[in-house]
Every structure is written in C-alpha cells, then in structure tokens.
Amino acid sequence: MSETDNTAPGPTAEDEPRRDFLVKLSLGLGGVAALAVGVPVVSALLAPLLQADPQTWRKVGTLADFDIGSTHLVKFENANPVAWSGVSSESAAWLRRDSATAFTAFSVNCAHLGCPVRWEPGAGLFMCPCHGGIYYKDGSVAAGPPPRGLTQYHIRISGHDVELLTAPIPITDITAS
Amino acid sequence: MKILRSIGAWLDDRLGISDTIMPLARHLVPPGAKWSYVFGSAAMFCLILQVVTGLALTLLYQPTSSEAYQSLQFITHQAVFGRTLRAIHYFGASGMVLLVGVHMMRVYITASYKFPREMSWISGVFLLFLTLAMGFTGQLLRWDSNGVWSAVVAAEQVGRIPVIGTYVARLLLGGDTIGGQSLSRFYSYHTLLFPGLLLGLVGFHLYLVIRNGVSEPPVAGRPVDPKTYRQWYQAMLKKVGVPFWPNAAWRDTLFGAVVILSIFGLALLYGPPELTTPPSPATINTNPAPDWYLLPVFALFALMPAKIESYVIFIGPILTVIGLLALPFVSNAGERSPLRRPWAVFGSLCVVVFVGALLLLGEQAPWSPKFTAQPLTAGLVHSSDPQVVAGSALFYNKGCLYCHLIDGHGGRRGPS
Incomplete structure (x- = not known):
C-alpha cells in the first residue's frame, strides 16, 4: 500500500468538495450516534424527574x-x-x-x-x-x-x-x- | 545481559521514554521554590491513595440500600485489615481536603494565579469543589442513619434553589423519599462520576504546569507584565532553571511519603469513624453531623440569621464560585509578592480564622438541645429544700435543661 501511496498524486482541488462532504458526514454521523446513546443515558440520570412517585x-x-x-x-x-x-x-x-x-x-x-x-x-x-x-x-x-x-x-x-x-x-x- | 539491553532499547524506542517522557520529567523549573511548593503534589498523592484504597473498599462493599450497612460492619469488624483500610480512606479524605486547601491558600498568597496561569486556578477551583463533593458523598456511603440524614440535609439545601429547587432535591435523592434508589446514585457519583472528573481535571491541571511553567517564587518589586512575562520567564529558566526531576521533585516525593505515612499512622491509631444506627429514616434518635471538614458549613447554617438563610444557602455558593472564578481576571497582572499584597495576606488569615472558628463551634454545636442532659442533683442547686429540689426536677422534666445551663450542667441553646 505504502509503495503505491508514494507514487499516488497529491490532493488536488477536485478532491476538495469530496473531502468537505466526508468531514461533514463524519461529524454529522458522530453527532447522531452520540444523541442516540445519549437518550437512555440521560434518561437514567433524570429518571427521578421522569417518573412520578405514587402516594398511598x-x-x-x-x-x-x-x-x-x-x-x-x-x-x-x-x-x-x-x-x-x-x-x-x-x-x-x-x-x-x-x-x-x-x-x-x-x-x-x-x-x-x-x-x-x-x-x-x-x-x-x-x-x-x-x-x-x-x-x-x-x-x-x-x-x-x-x-x-x-x-x-x-x-x-x-x-x-x-x-x-x-x-x-x-x-x-x-x-x- | 545483551538480551535485556536490547529489550530495553526496543521498549525505549517504542514507548518514547528517552524522547518524550524524560524531557518532561527533566523540564526546567525556577530554582528556590523549596518547601512551599509541595502541597499540590501531596494532594495528588492523597488522590492516588484514595483511588487505590477506594478500589480495595469496593471489593468488600455492597452498594445496595439493604446491605451497605451490614457490609460496612463486615469491613470494619471482620475483614482482614478492613478496619485499617476504612481508616486510611477516611484520613486520606481528610488529608486531601486539608492539602487542597493549603495548596490553594499558597497559590493565592503568592498570586500564582496571575498571567498566564489563570486556567490553572480555574481548574483548581473545580478540583476543590469536586474534592468536597467526594468527601460529602463518601460520608453518605457509610449508609448509617447519619448518612441517610446527610442525604436529606443535602436535598433540603438544593431545595432552596428558586423554581427548580424541589426537582433538584428529587434528583439528588432519586425520588420523593430516601429509598433503594438513593444509595445507588450516591455510589455511582462517588466511585465513577466524580473520580473520573477529578482524574481528568488533575491531568489538565498538570498539563497546564507543563504548558505555562510552574510559577517562580515571587519577589517584591518584580510585577507580572503580561506583555513581557513569557519571554522573561523563558530567559530566566535558560539562565538559572533546574531540572524538575530530581532537583525539585525529591521534595514532592519526600513530603508526599511523609503525608501518606502520617495518614497510615493516624489510621492505625484512631481507626475509622464509628457507624451509627442502621439507615432507617424512621430512626429519629440520632444527631446527624458531617465529618470535620464540613462542620464549618454545618455551623454556618445554625448561626446565620434565619431571615436571610434561605437566600444565603442558594446565593452564597453561587457568589463564592463566581468570586473564585473571577479572581485571576480581576487581578491578572502586577505584584505577586505577599509583602506587597498585605490585604491578600490579611484576607487569607481572616478566612482561616473564620473557618477555624466555625469548625470549633460546629464541634461543640451549642445551638443543639442537649438531649443527654442528666437530672440536677441537690448539690448542683445548692439546696436540700424540698421545694427547690422539686423545682429542679421540674426544670429537668419539662426539658428546660436541654437548652438552659444550670451551673455548667445542661445545654447551651438558650441563656443560662
């Protein structure tokens, strides 16, 4: 791999929009993942506020x-x-x-x-x-x-x-x- | 030998011991810091001691509301060295609170928080509050009646926050009342959340020492000028700096070792604090009081004028935090020497006297009814007149003696 990399051309201006999209994709997808996991985690933390205690x-x-x-x-x-x-x-x-x-x-x-x-x-x-x-x-x-x-x-x-x-x-x- | 040497060379190359770690250990520090600079590292040694002994305690402790108390009885009275382990963890906490306080005081008196070390101070403020939070949640984990009532007292305090207070109190207890869910939450905070934050912040605090350099001992008449300070500091290091390891670090290590040995000695000598009764909120014959380092707060709650208290409970901590965080921005440059900052020294002294006095008062708690007061004897009232004796018996039976002093006997809640 490294040998072919050495001969590969460097980044060009045409790569720019593609990289820009991939960076946004990685950040966006990371955010979605964090949000998805965050819901049950924050729910556990806030559980006492989400469930009313009964009286009897x-x-x-x-x-x-x-x-x-x-x-x-x-x-x-x-x-x-x-x-x-x-x-x-x-x-x-x-x-x-x-x-x-x-x-x-x-x-x-x-x-x-x-x-x-x-x-x-x-x-x-x-x-x-x-x-x-x-x-x-x-x-x-x-x-x-x-x-x-x-x-x-x-x-x-x-x-x-x-x-x-x-x-x-x-x-x-x-x-x- | 040859094999060992080549293994050593391989590890050194792959781990970067010579390239990365040694330069860090031997980074140049200002000379002459001497013994006043050992308190921060000693507090960190205490933190490590707390992590290690805390880990050992979790091997024996049952973090459930129904079993925690029994498991603590087991740790204290049956487990091999369990008593010593608990005691080290207790005195380690005391040591950490004390050393964090002394370290902070030293930083304030020598104005080490000024440019460019503002963030060191700010992370230190958070470390202080995390240390106190660890102390408080740790006391709760004893989960005896004192622990249960401490949780209620904490809930009442956060309950004074306007609008959301009741919800925050509910969040703290894990419900409307104390119950199985309460201890689980405190256990998680004390063993996972707070230590995680503490260790992360300590890492940040140490990184900043590398980034900005340790502050040089202040000299009167040499003010900090943010425009030239960094250049001056680097030039000074180049000229007179000494490597941190071993020139400065041996004092940290020696003092840290003495601190830990002292904690061990105290632990052997005094043992851990005794457990009170089981954790039933229906057991009301108890005198809830925090460990010594939170007694000043306990005393403040009893002595504050009742009219302003609800506001002070809520506004006091906010003003304290804002004041502490604002300090390095309010006073960012200029003289660092305590000789040129007499008000800073005076202020520090006042804080020490104030907190010390509250601590002593908290220890005596003269505002509490003395439920253990014994009936007055004929000798105490200096009379064998049946009417006087009957009167003194009435004084006892009516509970007067709980609060009013007769010849040194009874409580101190009311006038004698």
Missing part, C-alpha cells in the same frame, strides 16, 4: 393504640419501595390524637434542613438536634432557624384503623420565609 394510604395503628391527647412516633413504609431498599424505605411521623375522631400527624423532618425532630412530652415541644430548631405543639416555629412550621400528613380513620397518606420528604423552598 398506610395503616399506622388502630384507634385503641392511641389515647386522646397523646403523641406517638409511628413508622410506615413509603409508597413504592424497591426490593433492595431494606429499612431505608421506612418513614416516620409524629401522630397525635386530638379527639375521638381527629388526628394530627407531623412530618419528622425539620423545616430548616430536614433533620428528625423529637417530641419532648415534658416540654410540649418538638426539638431538632441539628441546628436547634424548636416547634410548639401545633407544629409552628418556637425558636431557631426554621423558616416555617412542621409539615402535616393526611390522616383518615378506616373502620378501627388509623391510616396515613404517604408524602414526599417536605422540601422547604426559598419562598418559605
């Missing part, structure tokens, strides 16, 4: 479990756990029985940066261990950095069961101040 009612106990006026930590499974979630698909809420038929359920996530708040029955306050956010019994801010009160879950009574509607981790946005 979870039983967190029966009416007999909760005395009127008492506040309990209830645990439940998220709406759509994958098989390899283990305990990480659990969530918790602070459930208070206000009356025979009324319940209030607070998210455990502090409205500041999401750390788990603790109900202190003696003080009647929710306290956050991370940056010292403190909330009153009704979930409104008592002290510390949280820009808004604790988020609440929906609760319904179904026969003797107390059920909670799962929800996303409440993300405090910039408008909450």
